[in-house]
Amino acid sequence: MPEAVELLRDGRTTELWGKYCGFVNLDIEQFMGIQQQLLLEQLELLQKCELGKKLLHGAHPGSIEEFRERVPITTYADYTPYLPDQIEAALPEKPMLWQRTSGRSAELSFKWVPVTQRLYRELGDAFLALLLFASCKERGEVAIREHDKFLYGLAPPPYASGCWAHRLADESIFDFLPPIETVESMPFQQRLEEGFKMGMSEGIDMMAGLSIMLVAIGERFGQGGGLKRVLPMLTKPKLLSRMLRAMIKSKMAGRKLLPRDVWTLKGLVSSGTDSQVYRERIKEMWGRYPLDVYGATECVMVAMQTWDYGDMTFLPYFNLLEFMPEKDYARWALDHTYLPATRLLNEVVPGERYVIVLTNFHGGAFVRYMLNDMVQITALRNARLNINIPQMIFYSRADNILDFGGASLTEKVVWQAIENSGLDYVDWVARKEKREGPILHIYLELRNGSRDIKEITTAIDKQLRLIKEDYASMVGAQGFNLLEVSLLPGGAFQGYIAKRQAAGSDPAHLKPPHINPADGVLSTLTGEESKTVSDKESVHPA
């Protein structure tokens, strides 16, 4: 079978689209058919390995139904010691590499996850589909070309996103900025700087990065002196011409220089809770909406947006997807012996929220694994694009919901409200605290000076009411203010990060969690207590 690059060279774009993006042409029966087949294959592997025998509890299920009835739901603790100790002989298939999670909110500081050769291969297909969706305007359109320049701004291996980059590099379609083989030893910041430097002369066609990073780059872009910056470029005509064109564009538009003046991106991919929060700003800065994908280290990818940048479409070939209704999850969280009934994708109800339970295919290790992510099914199909697979949005981490009885607020909602309030802020954290009753307490660090706290509270409260109807009705009905805002001293977050770095923390754990930070974390941010924060303290005990 020709690889993507060969199909591209031969101009066989129909085949290229079909091979990588064809899953959007499936109907729900075909989708479930693939799930059934791959699960049966996986069960054969599980029944032959030590870990599988343990997780299946002696059951020999011959169908999805039997599997769901007889096999209990698992958490990472059930995979001890096989995954933490990387005991490869006990796994369904020998992994080709191990990935690790960033570790936040996990039972352990981080989790090791095996990736088999086949999962790795499928990962490449899915990532390419993501890029094709990010760069097309209509079904079947292939806008990418061989040697397009790709700036990859996500974490390096052994994090999952780093493996994605390596897998994509195997396809030999894109020229990575900087070349992927040279960046192994480079710190993330240096890699980005090098990439942008190369992008200035070579151009950038595709880009992947965290939304917050894209915003930060966009904000810094126009800063710096005109002639002083142009002079060194005189020796590099390509760079000079690109910058001059960009400057003319920005001058004509009467605004500061933005990345979109310098580069016309074919596609932009981002991931994370903040993708939806920052999407408008990213569009303004980079000229495109970022295409969002939902995945995790344990499950590779679950769903992705398509070319309408709307709700996400599920992928059939990574995991058996089960959906635990929100109320059943609440009961399961209290009592793990409770075996809740899950739903399959052809059984979900639009508007309902579910926690994802997944079983890896292709020799992966996880069996009925509780991912602790809550998604909301928005529709059973995407009518606009004629995609007949249920659509979803990421709702929240299941354990990251601030529940106020009548209203539940997620990280995304709070973030969106702060963002929409127009405040120029550095970062924030939020906790549910007790006064006379429960309140939402937001701790905010502003970028430039201070503002009246009442004004800030009113602005954020107004946005919360606009975004969350249940919040608005609850606050309106009870007639009191649920929100309290405190301003953190300037440099609070920078100081926290510095302390974490000094304590030798993992790069993924430098920033505090947005929701329910522990008391120790808060003390460090507020400057009330000056002490080294350990790994454990960064996770709220609740």
Added chain:
Amino acid sequence: MGSGTIVQFVTLLIYFILIAIALRYAPTRLRTLFLVYLIASAGWSLTSFMAHADFTASQSWLWFKFIPFFSSWSIIAYSHFISTYVHKSSRLIANLGYGCLAAIAVLIALGYIPRNTLTLGEGTVYNNYGAWLYVLTACGAFFTGTAVYSLIKSYRSSRSPEHRNRIVYLLLGVGFLTVFGTLFEALPEQTYALDHIGHLSNALVLTYAIMRYQLLDVRVVMRRGLVYSGITVCITAIYLVILAGLDRVLQSWNNAASPITIIITAILMAWLFNPIRKSIQQWVDKLFYGKSYDSREMVLHFASRMSNVLELKELAEAMLRPIVKALHASQATLLLPSNGYFNSQFAERLNEEEPVVPLRLRDKSQIVTWLSQENKPLSRETIDIAPEFKGLWEVERNALDAIGIELFCPIMSKHKLTGILVISKKLPRGFYSADDMEVLMTLSHDAAVVIENAQLYAQAKQRANTDELTGLYNHRYFHQRLDEEIARCSRFGKIFSLLFLDLDLFKSYNDIYGHLAGDDVLRQISHYIKDSIRNVDIAFRYGGDEFTILLPQTSIDGARRVAERIRRQIEVHMDNKGIPLTCSIGIAAWPNDGVMREELIRTVDAALYSSKQTGRNRICLASEAVLSEVIRMEVGPESSSVILSTIYALAATVDAKDHYTYGHSKKVARYATDIAEALGCPRDKVDAIRAAALLHDIGKIGVSDDILEKPGPLTPEEWEPIRAHPSLGVAIIKHIDALKECLSAVQYHHERYDGNGYPTGLKGDNIPLEARIIAVADAYDAMTSQRPYRERVLTPEEGLDELKQCAGKQFDPRVVEVFNTINLQLSLAEAKPKRQPLTPRR
């Protein structure tokens, strides 16, 4: 009408056909551009033809004006198509080209192009472009050059042989255009329609590339029929030209005769041209298919040859070999359904020296499901690309790679998938055209009926040769197979052995437990037999409770081992299930024990008879049977086997008298033999103990059934005949010399070690050892089998415990200890399942 006009006309017709067919398919950008090119080219041919045709002489100037427009459009459209095909950014070139075309249109409208028309000698007219000719030529050269440049660049960057092939043909087409175009311009008199010859050549090359190398992915558009149509058009055109020429010649001769002459000539020529057309079509086929032409013909005529085929093997031979030859397939495999899978049952390789690679697909595999639903060929590329195949198992995907599979063709009969034809890679480095697929599907349709018939025939044949009760082959097939084996071994100098197996006292079992239970036992026995033999061995139900087993290429020693395995399997399994059945087996070897079929059967039958006579549950070789016959003849009539047989039958009858004791004496014989062997008794003594154990209760023949079957304790009166049965047994057998060694054992087997037994009250070692052994064996079996006077059957462990408790009192402690040791070893060795008590019929 000149030759140039004919070329233009033929070119026009070919373009019309291409356009008509291309219009039938869904438009893509590439197909649309190709269509635009075809329309422009057809326009060029049309305008040229009309300008030069006699019947448009008055408007020819108008047609002449359009020629430069269409010719330029054709070249620009071709360049645009090529640049799009090679996936090169074509917007600039296309815009430039269509800009030039617009300019040319304006120049034509203003009368600059062509400046005028010139007439040469013999009335040939052509356009005079003046200096504009150079502009037009430069324009054409530029766009042709860009096309060539794009093609060469794409050729260099591509690693795909298919893509490179297509580009070679496109280059060839452009080459024709360039060469003939240059000649046309270079020659002083433009009278040969050389530009149209180049044009026609390009059209033909494109047609060939589309058909042979799937250019444009319009696989079905350009089939062989297209070439036929082209040829037919050419021949018709030639035919018309000849007729027209003839008409002119005849008109100059005699006007009156010409109509009749023309009609006759036309008929004659039509008669002559038809075979020419056929020959040319055949020649085209050969040109397209090369060496595979004959095989392809054979494949196409497969149906007529297969109408009477009923054997799958014959079908596979007739189908697969021509396929690999015709299509140059590295391997052709026929998958047939069996036990939830489609397995490769027949395969052929192009290179016969290479080993055939097997393939197996689950019947739930997406490939099988797809073929069942779609009923059309499935290519490897579709499997790799279509999302519904994402669920394919890795092991299946690897198998596809290992065999290099390119195509799956469903073989459907009555909407059911009866088989799959699997075609591996085309050699060397080719790929299958639409025509190939069509041939394969035709073949599959034809094969479906044959496969269904063959499967029905195989089933019927199987049924005719199979015993329905046991699933083994039947008596009829045994004789057929035996004849075949004798013939085969005679021809190749091989040997084989034959076993005859008969269940011991099966009739009694049937009488006691009923025929349904008997049938069940026969099924179980056949299962044990099948489990004990190799795949190449064949088991038959000879009739009733008799079975035969044919062991190809097996010596008598090997056969003895197989027989012992079977005997042991049956004994152990039956015993574990509480079914007191054993088997006797006779063995004969071909050719030592008989050359002819009847002779061999007679010999093996005698061996079976001999094993029955000598105690059952044993094996006897044909040579041993002959020996015992000789001994019997020497010893004399008083020890004749007839009497022995009668005695054993009598003992069995005693067993059979009582449902509870059915099979008792055989089990006692087994236990007693084991004990005797463990105690180190000599062979003849062991044999005597075995015989005595079989006959120990023969005296019960004189005890009434009421006493034997009484559930409660016996009265003193009732005990009398019971106490007398050992003496009665001795009275029965004492007249037979061969059994004189058994007398003491039969007489004293109810004596107790402590002296409280009967009939004589012997004590300790005064009781003969044989009797002490049988006493233990007898008691153990009685305790562990169901009895009317006992509520619960003891387990083997409980039975042993009871024996141990009674050791020194009722039984000889040494014998009990030995028996205990034997049982321990047996339970360790065999880990026997718990015996299930049998529920006898009341």
